[in-house]
Amino acid sequence: MKARNLPKLSVSEYITLEKESDSRYEYHDGSIFALAGGTMNHGLLCGNIYSEIRNGLKANGSNCKPLSSEVKLYIKSHNSYVYPDTMVVCGEVEKAEEDKNAATNPELVVEILSKSTAEYDRGEKFHMYRQIQSLKEYVLIEQDKAVVEVFYKKPKTDLWKITRYEGLNSVINLRSLSLEIRMSELYFDIEDLLQ
Numbered sequence: 001m002k003a004r005n006l007p008k009l010s011v012s013e014y015i016t017l018e019k020e021s022d023s024r025y026e027y028h029d030g031s032i033f034a035l036a037g038g039t040m041n042h043g044l045l046c047g048n049i050y051s052e053i054r055n056g057l058k059a060n061g062s063n064c065k066p067l068s069s070e071v072k073l074y075i076k077s078h079n080s081y082v083y084p085d086t087m088v089v090c091g092e093v094e095k096a097e098e099d100k101n102a103a104t105n106p107e108l109v110v111e112i113l114s115k116s117t118a119e120y121d122r123g124e125k126f127h128m129y130r131q132i133q134s135l136k137e138y139v140l141i142e143q144d145k146a147v148v149e150v151f152y153k154k155p156k157t158d159l160w161k162i163t164r165y166e167g168l169n170s171v172i173n174l175r176s177l178s179l180e181i182r183m184s185e186l187y188f189d190i191e192d193l194l195q
Contacts, residue, residue, distance in 0.1 A: 011098045014081070027081040035083060038114070041143040042085075044190050045112045049141065050086050052186060053108075056179040057088075064090035064107065064177060072102035073109070077131040085141075086110040088177060105134040107176050112141045126151070130160075136176035146187050148172055 008030030009017065017032070018025060025032040038046070046069055053066045069085045074096035081099065087106035096102040109129055111121045121140060129135055138151040138160075148165045152175050165172050165183060172181045 011079075011081075015099050024083055026083065027079075029079040036116070038112075039143065041190050042112050042114060044188075045141055045143055045186070046085050048186050048188055049110055049112075049139075049181075052181045053086065053088060053174075053177070053179065056181065057177065060178065062090070062177065064088050065093070067093075067103060067106075072096075072099065073106060074099065074102040074104050075128050075132060076104065078128050080128060082125065082128070084109045085112045104132075106132065107134055108137040108139065108174065109135060110139040110141065112143055114143060137174060139172075139174070141186070146170075146183050148183065148186070150174065152176065 009027070009032060010030070011027070014025065014027045014032060024035045026035065027033075050066050050068055057064050057066070066086055066088050069083055071083070071087070072081045073084055073087060074081050076096075081096075081102055084106070087103065087110065088108040089103055089105055090107050093103050094105040096104055111117075111125070113121055126138060129138055136153050140149045140151075142148070146166065146168050148170075150163045150165070150172065151160045152163070153160050163173070168184045168187060170183045172183060172186065173179075174181065
């Protein structure tokens with residue numbers, strides 16, 4: 001990600017910039033980063049994971065709800081606003097004080113990896129996400145091969161268990177939501193592109 005060549009912005013200036021430019025930016029304590037457009041695979045995977053989670057939660061009668069990549073997440077400990085590819089909030093959506101369009105309490109966050117963001121999603125971004133008290137699970141989805149990594153935080157600890165799922169016959173277990181998702185459904189419509 002590249003920062004725009006601007007002086008440091010306050011949160012209110014950042015919110016105004018997004019409204020006036022009709023563009024999306026990540027905000028990190030005054031610095032902003034423009035979000036690039038995604039690939040076809042990225043778009044399909046965003047839709048598929050959102051749909052699979054939504055349908056599963058609905059079938060289970062859950063009070064949890066998925067939020068698409070259009071919704072911001074505020075990470076108070078870093079004074080950062082980011083746009084996860086999908087996040088799930090259980091119960092009432094808690095909102096940031098300065099931006100009522102930003103959630104603060106996801107239990108699960110999903111990122112679809114790309115060559116330009118994979119290192120950030122696995123490193124600094126995951127570090128920021130781990131500071132969110134409500135977060136129980138972090139899901140990383142490869143877009144050019146059928147590989148998913150799920151990081152699950154063991155209750156009442158700071159220990160994260162990593163489970164890697166490979167191949168279209170695997171079934172992903174999302175413990176925080178009591179959901180299973182077939183890799184073949186997650187990668188639906190892009191199987192021919194996975195070479």
